[in-house]
Amino acid sequence: MARPVVAIVGRPNVGKSTIFNRLIGDRLAIVEDKPGITRDRIYGVSEWNGKPFSVIDTGGIEIDGDDVILKSIRMQAELAIEEADVIVFMCDAKSGVTQSDEEVAQILFRSGKPIVLAVNKVDNLARHDEIYEFYSLGFGDPIAISGSHGTGIGDLLDAIVDILPELNDDEYDEDVIRVALIGRPNVGKSSLVNAILGEERVIVSDIAGTTRDAIDTPFEKDGQRYVLIDTAGMRKRGKVYETTEKYSVMRAMRAIERADVVLIVINGEEGIIDQDKHIAGYAYEAGKASIFVVNKWDIVDKDDKTMQQFEKKIRDHFLFMTYAPIVFLSAKTKSRLHKLLPVVQHAAEQHTLRVQTHLLNDVVSDAVAINPPPTDKGRRLRINYVTQVAVKPPTIVVFVNDPELMHFSYERYLENKIRGAFDFEGTPIRIFTRRKS
């Protein structure tokens, strides 16, 4: 299910990142505490009254030049208008309505997007009167919040989920594989899109595939239908901020949410940098099938060990994504390009794989027999029953005597055994531990 995106917009120092942390706070993504994942604090997943959504803090996009602050928030607002389903426009009760608040208000107002106006730093009742002047911005009732004290956050969440749109998940038939290409600027995403579409026996179809602002490209190969998500976003170029990390992250997130399989494109010539890790981390958190595509392989100095060495580098950098296959290719010369779609198809199958409960329990019983859970302060984890409760990604619930006794390393062990028995290549697996004796 694609989660709607909520973006927080506002001047520097009004408390955006403070509120962002409050919004995702104790509802952090379940993968949060896994080692090896590089987090970037601008994106998180939240849920309120059973409605999941993702949150982006648009703050801190840096650009050079005069009027930097004004330019930056204008840019944030434009980004949020393009990429978000709901915008939280944040102001500061201490400073009152400023000229840049008014500027931003105008941009947001014209967009017609659903807006929630939040006034932060309302730390005590005495200050509550200060929110009235914010009615002048024209977004109705301002919501008084305090990031420091955590007050008003429930009201803010109520207001957000009230206007959160239902995302239409069945825009394509079940059997269409939705593919997103993500990666830093210049790694070759658009070249790869063109290469795939120009490939022999690829039939680019013109079935309606336009959702919101995103333009998707559907095509068919060897009887399998695919759609490349947000190919327009890749072609859109030229504004200064499109090269900033946050911008590419925002674009990538939206595409990731809508995809089944995410191609994480890496520049084989340059190697791996932190930004690649952030982007890959989102695909992991979103529970999407993923494939590493090492592009520009034509210009890499190679011998018979180069590929293996690069593979090792990827595995070292992306410890949390050992399940993702790696494809080396060149979008430019099309060498090895034919290897890509079969891997995509396989990953998509594994992403929707459902394993029968008795088979799963057989594998887990065997695993426990070979290597029983270690004891913790004299108590031993007992696994009573295992069942797969969902696909996309495959989600497994392990019922045990006491969830506290399930350690990360043992969970990892079980996951490896399950993967060994059923494949699941290309897809993350979620494992939840629940009490049931």
Ligand code: GDP
């Ligand atoms: P951002 O630049 O908009 O992301 O703002 P930050 O979240 O970094 O906050 C800017 C400053 O305001 C920090 O010093 C925060 O501690 C402070 N701050 C955030 N929320 C509140 C609040 O509710 N009340 C008060 N008094 N200060 C706050």
Ligand code: GDP
């Ligand atoms: P994007 O920003 O990720 O969409 O990257 P582009 O597709 O625009 O490619 C950036 C640059 O890399 C362009 O100059 C491409 O011609 C070049 N490029 C893309 N793929 C390859 C490749 O496989 N080999 C080589 N040598 N250059 C490539």
